[in-house]
Amino acid sequence: MFKPERLEKWRRIRKLTQEELATKINMTKAAVSNYENGHSSPSGDTLAALADVLDIDTDYLLDRTDTPRHLNQLKYEGNSDETFFERKELIEMINKASSEDLADLKIIVKRFVKEK
Template sequence: MLTMRLKAARKSAKLTQEGLAKRVSTTKATISNYENGHSTPSNDMLLALSDALDVSTDYLLGRTDNPDSLNNKKDSKGNPSWGDEAEFEAWVNDPSVHKFYKEFKDSPEERKKALMAVWEILKTQGK
């Protein structure tokens, strides 16, 4: 499974074996061996390959048919979820988010409901 998925993800990313090898600091021969099933990447290399190809390790291993990387994962309702703890921390520590949260938290319930309704409308506009 890994062999087919790795090759497909590489081609989808419009990378040659040599180009992928450079991204993960290995050789073209090593990538060829992975794609032909002659060897299997270590866990660290599997992570590097998934990052370089922007797909999840679960996709490469055949555990899911969804190639979304961790940064593009969806929750059970299909909504985007945080794929990176550092990204979440940066968002949480943004002063404008703190201000918004405080104002939202202290608002009357009818305003909270109105804002959530507006947000639902805005989410559908880009689709």
């Protein structure tokens, strides 16, 4: 069964408004609001689009699992969902860096971690 509170939670974690999410899945803001309020449930295609945009799996949105797929794979124990996405964002930025920039970043991170 579709869990509307999970949709809202992950939309907020991803820092999306209802309107932004609606645009990404080619729906209206009202449709997203109805999903989040439990007034309606998304179709299979829409559910898949929501999961793709939020970077979670449909089983989580359907209450078949308590932990989203990506969190199972990447989350460090003791971190909140928000911390997970902050780390993921850093990893995405690092992946875009040049080889030279990576060497500099490594030095900076080592110094920063030592100071803590």
